[in-house]
Amino acid sequence: DAKTTQPNSMESNEEEPVHLPCNHSTISGTDYIHWYRQLPSQGPEYVIHGLTSNVNNRMASLAIAEDRKSSTLILHRATLRDAAVYYCILRDFPRGSNYKLTFGKGTLLTVNP
Amino acid sequence: DVKVTQSSRYLVKRTGEKVFLECVQDMDHENMFWYRQDPGLGLRLIYFSYDVKMKEKGDIPEGYSVSREKKERFSLILESASTNQTSMYLCASSHRGGGNQPQHFGDGTRLSIL
Numbered sequence: 001d002a003k004t005t006q007p008n009s010m011e012s013n014e015e016e017p018v019h020l021p022c023n024h025s026t027i028s029g030t031d032y033i034h035w036y037r038q039l040p041s042q043g044p045e046y047v048i049h050g051l052t053s054n055v056n057n058r059m060a061s062l063a064i065a066e067d068r069k070s071s072t073l074i075l076h077r078a079t080l081r082d083a084a085v086y087y088c089i090l091r092d093f094p095r096g097s098n099y100k101l102t103f104g105k106g107t108l109l110t111v112n113p
Numbered sequence: 114d115v116k117v118t119q120s121s122r123y124l125v126k127r128t129g130e131k132v133f134l135e136c137v138q139d140m141d142h143e144n145m146f147w148y149r150q151d152p153g154l155g156l157r158l159i160y161f162s163y164d165v166k167m168k169e170k171g172d173i174p175e176g177y178s179v180s181r182e183k184k185e186r187f188s189l190i191l192e193s194a195s196t197n198q199t200s201m202y203l204c205a206s207s208h209r210g211g212g213n214q215p216q217h218f219g220d221g222t223r224l225s226i227l
Contacts, residue, residue: 030212031212032211032212041223042220042221043117043203043204043205043218043219043221044156044203044205044216045218046215046218049213051213091212091213092212100146100148100156100158100161100171100172101148101156101216102155102156103155104155
């Protein structure tokens with residue numbers, strides 16, 4: 001899977017929006033952009049994914065740049081429960097489903113009360 | 114919501130014991146995975162299964178085996194536990210398909226081998 005680059009850490013205040021960036025300049029046309037997060041002492045949790053268009057679900061929004069070389073995960077109102085490491089991953093189609101997930105270092109999000 | 118349930122959150126075993134880690138998913142997923150997660154090494158795939166009784170080795174299968182007799186259940190077996198198998202073990206599942214299929218994880222089993 002192609003490489004992604006994320007900031008090591010970010011900080012936010014409770015109830016404020018958070019924009020988590022991810023660069024993926026070598027993305028291919030068939031790569032899906034996935035986001036996962038991992039809370040302390042828990043397994044990773046799927047957040048959202050997209051291909052070209054912006055996506056919304058109950059957890060977050062994913063904004064994808066027009067050239068697809070970057071994306072941003074948006075948490076609309078951060079809560080203390082959102083404090084976690086966030087991973088941006090590219091998954092290749094068609095083989096992506098059967099293959100392992102490779103997590104990079106991710107972004108450690110701290111949410112201040 | 115997808116539910117992936119691992120049988121134990123914490124487990125302590127002794128060197129040489131045979132250890133069974135169980136995982137059950139309730140979303141009729143075809144694919145199931147076992148990973149281990151260690152500080153500084155990230156997630157490493159041990160085995161995965163794409164159908165009942167089917168399995169494929171991941172990156173670090175040595176010292177492990179797996180069993181998938183039913184679609185919803187995927188077991189990881191440490192044949193003879195060793196201290197270097199002390200780790201967080203994570204089970205995941207997904208639908209078969211392309212890169213648009215997310216993997217859903219259990220809460221993990223923190224296994225200590227003494």
